[in-house]
Amino acid sequence: MELQITSLNKTYSNGVQALKDVTxxxxxxxxxxxxxxxxxxxxxxxxxxxxxxxxSGTVQLGDIDVLQEKDAVRRMLGYLPQEFGVYPKVxxxxxxxxxxxxxxxxxxxxxxxxVAALLERVNLFDVRKKNLGTFSGGMKQRFGIAQxxxxxxxxxxxxEPTAGxxxxxxxxxxxxxxxxxxxxxxxxxxxxxxxxxxxxxxxAIICLGEVIAQGHPAELVDQVNGKIWQKSIEKAELEQxxxxxxxxxxxxxGGRTLIHVYSEDHPGDGFxxxxxxxxxxxxxxxxxxxxxxxx
Ligand code: ADP
Numbered sequence: 143m144e145l146q147i148t149s150l151n152k153t154y155s156n157g158v159q160a161l162k163d164v165t166x167x168x169x170x171x172x173x174x175x176x177x178x179x180x181x182x183x184x185x186x187x188x189x190x191x192x193x194x195x196x197x198s199g200t201v202q203l204g205d206i207d208v209l210q211e212k213d214a215v216r217r218m219l220g221y222l223p224q225e226f227g228v229y230p231k232v233x234x235x236x237x238x239x240x241x242x243x244x245x246x247x248x249x250x251x252x253x254x255x256x257v258a259a260l261l262e263r264v265n266l267f268d269v270r271k272k273n274l275g276t277f278s279g280g281m282k283q284r285f286g287i288a289q290x291x292x293x294x295x296x297x298x299x300x301x302e303p304t305a306g307x308x309x310x311x312x313x314x315x316x317x318x319x320x321x322x323x324x325x326x327x328x329x330x331x332x333x334x335x336x337x338x339x340x341x342x343x344x345x346a347i348i349c350l351g352e353v354i355a356q357g358h359p360a361e362l363v364d365q366v367n368g369k370i371w372q373k374s375i376e377k378a379e380l381e382q383x384x385x386x387x388x389x390x391x392x393x394x395x396g397g398r399t400l401i402h403v404y405s406e407d408h409p410g411d412g413f414x415x416x417x418x419x420x421x422x423x424x425x426x427x428x429x430x431x432x433x434x435x436x437x
Pocket of ligand 1: 154156186
């Protein structure tokens with residue numbers, strides 16, 4: 143089964159066109175949807191999750207027409223939105239049992255078993271009796287994943303899951319996501335390149351509502367490999383370099399500024415070649431798109 147999005151368009155009532163002719167094929171496994179804030183990721187995720195309508199286009203999940211057969215999609219969907227409220231005075235266990243009931247697990251014993259297994263899986267079994275209001279950000283995210291996994295969904299959408307998590311919690315969350323079954327489509331929407339590098343076999347980059355790159359991360363990296371050059375400069379030299387070269391990223395390193403530039407040929411001037419990574423792809427593609435808009 144795969145998710146096929148074709149020519150999807152959405153303009154909000156304030157005139158912002160959040161999705162412009164978005165066409166994407168999302169196979170099983172972990173798919174990274176990468177883009178800066180405001181790119182249209184949440185708009186796309188909410189549309190796939192049947193929470194909002196598109197103006198035109200189609201979304202097909204196997205043989206289900208997602209935009210029309212909303213109930214069928216909801217039965218197969220696990221959705222972890224960017225922000226979700228929890229009932230602070232309810233325990234993780236009670237809440238999950240309640241949601242399990244809503245998802246149609248009616249037998250009490252089965253419900254208890256399913257919930258206990260899920261709590262183990264997301265490493266919250268020991269705190270299952272604690273109220274959700276006492277949970278840290280990472281614990282809430284893991285609780286959210288447990289909730290999303292109830293009912294064995296075939297399509298799982300997680301929107302900006304690691305924003306605000308500390309490195310340990312982020313790592314734990316990554317491990318959890320990567321363990322989700324192979325015959326599931328998992329869409330990870332994020333502005334953090336590293337999340338996609340670590341987790342995803344397939345990906346797309348979206349910017350200003352448009353898909354500007356899609357494919358396997360390694361293939362996308364290959365497309366810019368040999369064209370990324372780095373140089374360590376003084377902060378004061380940055381402006382001149384930005385004027386002269388296509389600077390795609392800058393990073394402070396030991397009090398100096400390490401810049402990456404995109405160039406088909408060796409720029410000379412003290413630059414050295416570096417193997418490209420996904421961050422170089424991301425900044426190169428976003429930079430190209432922004433330049434087009436500026437013109
Ligand atoms: P992302 O998730 O990538 O940050 P969004 O899908 O949230 O992007 O937003 C895409 C664009 O649509 C932004 O310009 C945002 O301000 C706008 N937008 C999002 N939701 C709404 C809404 N309900 N009404 C009007 N504009 C919106």
